[in-house]
Amino acid sequence: MSQISLNINGKTTTADVENRTLLVHFIREQAKLTGTHVGCDSSSCGVCTVLLDGNPVKSCTVFAIMAEGHEIKTVESLAPGGVLHPIQQAFWDQHGLQCGYCTPGMMMTSIALLEQNPNPSEHEIREGLSGNLCRCTGYNNIVKAVQQAATAMSTQAADD
Amino acid sequence: MTTEKHAMGKSMKRKEDPRFLQGKGNYIDDINLPNQLWMALVHSPYPHANIRGIDSSAAMEIPGAVAVVTSKELNAYKVGWLPTFHGLDKQMVLADGKVLYQHQEVAAVYAETREAAYDMAELVEVDYEPLPVMADPYKSMTDEVILRPDRENATNHIFNWNVGKKAETDAALEAADHVVKQHMTFQRCHAAPLETCGCIAEFDAMGRLQFYVTSQAPHVYRTALFLVLGIPEDKIRVISPDLGGGFGNKVPVYPGYVCAIAGALVLKRPVKWIETRTENLTSSFARDYHMDIEIGATKEGKVTALKVNTVADHGAFDAAADPSKYPAGMFGIVTGSYDFPNAYANLDAYFTNKMPGGVAYRCSFRVTEASYAIERAMDILADELKIDPAELRRKNFVQPEQFPYQSPLNFIYDSGDYEKTMNVALERIGYKELLKEQAEKRARGELMGIGLSTFTEVTGAGPSKHFDILGIKMFDGAEIRIHPSGSGIIRTGSKSQGQGHETTWAQIVAEELGLDPQNFLVEEGDTDTAPYGLGTYASRSTPVAGGALALAARKIREKARKIAAHVLEVSEHDLEWKDYKFNVMGAPSKSITMQEIAFAAYTNPGENEPGLEATLYYDPPNMVFPHGTYVAVVDVDRDTGETKVRRFLAIDDCGTIINPMIVEGQVHGGLTEGFAIAFMQEIAYDDEGNNLATNFTDYLVPTSLESPSWETGHTVTPSPHHPIGAKSVGESPNVGSPAAFVNAVIDALSPLGVKHIDMPLTREKVWSAIRNAEALAAD
Amino acid sequence: MFPANFEYVRSHSTDEAFAALQQHGSEARVLAGGQSLIPAMRYRLARPAVLVDINPIKELSYLHEKDGFLVIGATTRDAALEFDQNILARYSLITAVSRVVADPIVRHMGTVVGSICHNDPSGDWTATALASRATMIVRGKDGTREISIDDFLVDSFTTAIEEGEMAIEVRIPIPDAHTQGSYQKIERKVGDYATCAAAVQLSMNVDGTIRQAGVAITAVGHIAMRVTAAEAMLVGQRPSLELCKAAAAEAPKIASPNADQRGSAEYKKDMARVLVGRGLQESLLRLGVSL
Amino acid sequence: MKLEYNGTEQVPLGKDAVWAFINNPEKVASCLPDVKTVVVHDATNFDATVSIGLGPVRGSFKFKITLEPQADGQRMNVKINGGGFGSVVDLLAGADIIDNGNNTTTLNWSGAATMRGPIATVGGRVLDAQAQKLIAGTFANVKTRMAEQG
CATH class of the missing domain: 3.90.1170.50 (Aldehyde oxidase/xanthine dehydrogenase, a/b hammerhead)
Structure with a gap:
């Protein structure tokens, strides 16, 4: 067991964990943030995607102990005070989710994608999201949602 | 009152989404x-x-x-x-x-x-x-090794099922100008929800x-x-x-x-x-049907008979989730959208050393296998008779005036207009232009294919005279309670896995009662509170639970009529339900809304029983028969065997549409699953009985990059017997699309003489078919 | 699935990591991006007793040009290359491969050096390192040493790194203005191991002949392989369609793939030919030579 | 997954010496690559624990080994069943022993292995070549040890 402290969504969580504890389980069980999900054992599905220092990573393929001293952002950080983030609003408006299981990971990747490329083409969006599986939507509406969010976020940035 | 904005047929945003968007869904592992x-x-x-x-x-x-x-x-x-x-x-x-x-x-x-x-x-x-391992149903058939000595009969044969008229069908095939025969396998698949x-x-x-x-x-x-x-x-x-998804799993x-x-x-x-x-x-599977299909036709392309013999691999235990009387599910829909005078389907199921199942996967019990078989076979017939596949279908469609249509394999189709739907699809995709482009490309040696599928499904199990699971009849219950303020709670025995029941169920009830769908809480999944229902699979929720909801709402409306009469001090016979309220006939200014009635039900019910609630069990009189026309346009890379799906258009007819946005979303998702089956997914076993697809590195779920961009549309032919005319749509794209993809690829390869490739159409299989055809041509 | 437990050593400097590796010997493994190791541990196929985490070592995270080389430190992520403006502008082979390694999220953790050290038979970075004639820098008992990529890649999952040593850096010669490359990969879906892939890089003389050729194939043998015969055939020649075809035809001769769910040996061999051919043509097109 | 291999070794010993060697469980066990422990039960049955290292896959396999000398003295079959990593391997190997007359013997060996479990499904992509090395290595060791003995 090792004691580790992680900054998740701006808040520090300290806990004793085994070295083998995966980041996703630390987030779900120690930090009690269950919006980040688990969908496979092979680092294939991306439903566990969170931002590690701003970059999307599969939290099932990182040991919690490796994240000591780093900043984690999960889906729970997106709507402080209940006002939806433009990406959340866009997924809602465009029917970019059905069962909702891939949605948190998909949105975290989308946010990082738009950070890197604020005005992506459809192909760039499809490429950028290709580490996150969705079994329900067929991706059409997810692409539309990212396009809507891109517009909303650039307008927001211009207003700032 | 936002009813007009958000009642039936409107793309109302989903009520369940805010919790999912904020990571506040409550899944089992939470x-x-x-x-x-x-x-x-x-x-x-x-x-x-x-x-x-x-x-x-x-x-x-x-x-x-x-x-x-x-x-x-x-x-x-x-x-x-x-x-x-x-x-x-x-x-x-x-x-x-x-x-x-x-x-x-x-x-x-x-x-x-x-x-x-x-x-x-x-x-x-x-x-x-x-x-010793039996990994192949054709090997199991020999009974050389008996897998289940625990059973009474010392055989690997589980059951035989057949339907139709064998002698007449054989005679018609014998007499036909032309007979196509094809063996095809619908590979073992898995629904693989992300949760x-x-x-x-x-x-x-x-x-x-x-x-x-x-x-x-x-x-x-x-x-x-x-x-x-x-x-x-x-x-x-x-x-x-x-x-987090279900799809039958x-x-x-x-x-x-x-x-x-x-x-x-x-x-x-x-x-x-x-x-x-x-x-x-590795705990269950779907499909794994090995089908031999024969179609007889006149030389002009009018079909005369259909025969299908199937060997079903059910694995180690026959754990299929089919209704009791339908061990081969709804496979009898195999005559599809076509008017076959004679048909016969026969199926034998066997045990093998594979995982148990035969569960449905985004499919109303074996409809997918049946649709694939008929839609592939129609294309092979068109190819052999040198008739355009759309024309061949047009010649053989069941006509609108034939409904209700008694199929030779014992279904009574409720409604449909197959030619209209196909015409819409051909027009929108630009079929003529595509054929022209294809001819030009073929002249240059390029491989472009156009594939059609004009499928018919059977969903909505089902009528109690035919359908039960574990002896329990397959009807569904619905309960609606209207609160004094005009909001309410809806409960059913169905269970959404992403289909959006929290939204569409509210829309059905709101439409029937003239209330705001935003003010309804939809609750499912708790047996202590929900009325009994058989659940959500096999595209049965809208046909059965949806029907129950509409009728329960109407039951409430009838009670509301009494309360309205009391409040308005008129006879209930003087009231008519119009424009989402009760109006006094002949006195246009006198009316009362459901919201007002709801308040009265708790404050001023008069002689009537107080309260405004209803529970209703709906036993549908028949199944529903959604249909559609799908068109795939593909380009095949001659060197690598890679198929690029350039366009895919789905025109669905699922009857009355409750929420177009959700319908479109269901179609998109189902198409991606159909695409995966056509090109990528298979739970393959080797000869030693090793399962070769035990995780997402080998059971391939397409990403946003592989998945084509979908085009959708619809025609509307309501079901005559369903309370709101709705059919179902969640499974149509998974049922109808595999044949469209395969037909398109085979069409692309047809100049080389390729007749059929079994799914999944991997690059190697396509490459291999091309190389073999070239070698034959060189001889 | 959950890994078996292990001892964890966090290192903040190369010295610390090196000392830990020396101390634990064969029991220890370097933990860089972990994108191959952690999934193997989750299936309990890998169960190292000690993991030496080098991620906190700031001095190993770099990506810059120095003395004629692009130098990439041991903890530099794949994504750093994918989004680097200089690489996008001047390194066509690296740009191409950086977009098809694993999937976009895995690339944010995975490292170039770690991937080369892993030496998976289907590695993308190993083939790229061969085609671009990279050099590995390894820290050993007697200080650091340089090893050419050809000598570094020994066998499947085996490199010239000895027990207790660690890779520090990969050096890739900076392509001049007359050098272009291409990465051609067939995969069943994003994130899958390649069914077959080819890395190609060509440099031209001013007279229009080929000065240098790098051709490597992966996923069709025990290890990524340089197609030496193809390179020899190309150098000194004026490019033509026939030349490209002849060079591509050398690839299947050295390929010895296993049949698996990605395809038969026959298919993979033919793809080695097709992909090398396409890689050559695309590189030439980028050099302004249309065949 | 099923894997099949074969090969030939020339041994600089007479046939009788070869036959005696391969009927000795201790000696046969010593030829397994990276063998950690051997427990001999009787003249034809023994258990061996072998270290396996295939890239990131490292650990040990426990094998039950049965020697099946054929009555004519021309052939030895070996049945190996074992497991590790939650996986199992069933290996049927055999060698025809050919007396070349000049105090040398030819071993024509072949082996068929069936691998099951995660090692096959997750590691299958890279297993074939590695397994071949292990099996070929074992027979090469048989030759070397015999030569040392001779």
Whole structure:
């Protein structure tokens, strides 16, 4: 067991964990943030995607102990005070989710994608999201949602 | 009043989304009970072996180890075997004496932490004596090795099912100008929702089982648990929380569930079990039909007879989730959209050393296999007769005036207008221009294909005279309670897995009552509160639960009429329901809304029974028959065998549309699953019975990059017997699209003489077909 | 699934990591991005006793040009290359491969050096390192040493790194203005191991002949392989369609793939030919030579 | 997954010496690559634990080994069943022993292995070549040890 402290969504969580504890389980069980999900054992599905220092990573393929001293952002950080983030609003408006299981990971990747490329083409969006599986939507509406969010976020940035 | 904005037919945004968007969904693994134990399962690496012994001593040395359970303990409690849904077989909970398929559950371990449970599972030592493996149903057929000596009959044959007129069909085939014959396989697939299955079992202070489980059919589970465990149903509460997809995978009662409950009972602590992805992919399957289809036709292309012989691989246990009287599901829909004067379908099912099942996967019980067979065969017929595939279909469609149409394989189709739907599709895709482009490309040696599928489905199981599971008739219940302020709660026995019931159920009720759909809470999945229903699978929710809801709402309306009459001081016969309110006939200024009536129901009901609630069970008079035309346009890379789906258009006719946005979303998702089946997905086995697709590195779920961009549209031919004319749509794209993809690829390769390739159409299979054709041409 | 437990050593400097590796010997493994190792551990196929985490070592995270080489430190992520403006502008082979390694999220953790050290038979970075004639820098008992990529890649999952040593850096010669490359990969879906892939890089003389050729194939043998015969055939020649075809035809001769769910040996061999051919043509097109 | 291999070794020993060697469980066990422990039960049955290292996959396999000398003295079959990593391997190997007359013997060996479990499904992509090395290595060791003995 090792004691580790992680900054998740701006808040520090300290806990004793085994070295083998995966980041996703630390987030779900120690930090009690269950919006980040688990969908496979092979680092294939991306439903566990969170931002590690701003970059999307599969939290099932990182040991919690490796994240000591780093900043984690999960889906729970997106709507402080209940006002939806433009990406959340866009997924809602465009029917970019059905069962909702891939949605948190998909949105975290989308946010990082738009950070890197604020005005992506459809192909760039499809490429950028290709580490996150969705079994329900067929991706059409997810692409539309990212396009809507891109517009909303650039307008927001211009207003700032 | 926002009714006009958000009633039926409107793309209302989903009411369930805000919680999912904020990571506040409540899925099974998000639930933890105080003092719970974790369970893990030990699986067999052998597909067929005697178990000589199980040694759990090393496992019990792990810190945190609590118990190891095998079939011996389960048998002592008489819970070693499970009945299968249609009653033709039973299934081991944990391997009893021998294992029959690779990854079969052999032991359950219980520990204080999840990690310890997995550490334990690794150390349970099982002594296996390998036995000969039957990994092919055609080999099983010989009965050289009997897989199930526990059964009365010493044979691997499970059942024969047939429908239609054999002698007449054979005679018609004999007399036909032209007969096409094709063997085709619909490969073994898996629904693979992104959330795996799981459960938590707890016996509360009153000795009542609180069973949280990923279930598409909570009430069926409650009854099944009564049958397996003997616990009275009032002592069982099944709670199905938010489901991360289902697609049929969350219909069966899995052995792990029984082990969790047994553990909770004996260890007197809550037990939690969440499947690994490997466990999810190796516990059940769908499809695996090997079909020989024959179509007879006149030389002008008018079909005269259809015959299909099928060998079904059901794996080690016949754990199919089909209704009792339909061991081959709705396979009789195999005559599709075409008016066959004669038809006969015959099917034999066999045991093999593979995982058990035959569960439905985004399909109303074997409709997908049937649709694929007929739509492929029609294309082969068109190719052989040198008739345009659209023209051939046009010649043979069941005509609008023929409905209700009695099919030769015993269905009565409710409604449809196949030619209209196809015309819309051909027009929108630009069929003529595509044919021209294809001709030009062919002249240059390029491989471009256009594939059509004009499928008909049968959904909405079902009418009680035909359909039951475990003897329970397949009707659904709905309960609506209207509160004094005009808001309300809706409960059904259905269970959304992403289909958006919280939205569409509110829309149906709001439309019927003239209330605001935003003000309805929809609750599903708790057997303590929901009325009995058979659950959500086989595209049955809108046809059955949706019908129940509309009729329950109308029951409320009839009661409301009485209260309205009292409030308005008129006779109820003077009232007419129009523009979402009761109007006094002949007195246009006098009317009352449902919201006002609701208030009156609790404040001023007069002589009427107070309150405004209704519960209704709907037994549909018939099935519903959605249809559609799908068109795929593909380009095939001659060097690598890669297929690029350049365009795909789906025109669906699912009758009355409740929420177009949700319908379109369902179609997109189903098309991507159909695409995956056509090109990527297969649970393949090698000759030694090893399962070759046990995780997402080999069971290929397409990403946004592989998945084509979908084009959709619809025609509307309402069902004449459904209360709101709705059919269903969730499964249509998965049912209809595989044939369109394959037809397109074969069309692209047809100049080379390629007639058929079995799915999945991997690059190598296509490459190989091209190379073989070139070699033949060179000879 | 959950890994078996292990001892964890966090290192903040190369010295610390090196000392830990020396101390634990064969029991220890370097933990860089972990994108191959952690999944193997989750299936309990890998169960190292000690993991030496080099991620906190700031001095190993770099990506810049120095003395004629692009130098990439041991903890530099794949994604750093994918989004680097200089690489996008001047390194066509690296740009191409950086977009098809694993999947976009895995690339945010995975490292170039770690991937080369893993030496998976289907590695993308190993083939790229061969085609671009990279050099590995390894820290050993007697200080650091340089090893050419050809000598570094020994066998499947085996490199010239000895017990207790660690890779520090990969050096890739900076392509001049007359050098272009291409990465051609067939995969069943994003994130899958390649069914077959080819890395190609060509440099031209001013007279229009080929000065240098790098051709490597992966996923069709025990290890990524340089197609030496193809390179020899190309150098000094004026490019033509026939030349490209002849060079591509050398690839299947050295390929010895296993049949698996990705395809038969025959298919993979033919793809080695097709992909090398396409890689050559695309590189030439980028050099302004249309065949 | 099923894997099949074969090969030939020339041994600089007479046939009788070869036959004696391969009927000795201790000696046969010593030829397994990276063998950690051997427990001999009787003249034809023994258990061996072998270290396996295939890239990231490292650990040990426990094997039950049965020697099945054929009555004519021309052939030895070996049955190997074992497991590790939650996986199992069933290996049927055999060698025809050909007396070349000049105090040398030819071993024509072949082996068929069936691998099951995660090692095959997750590691299958890279297993074939590695397994071949292990099996070929064993027979090469047989030759070397015999030569040392001779």
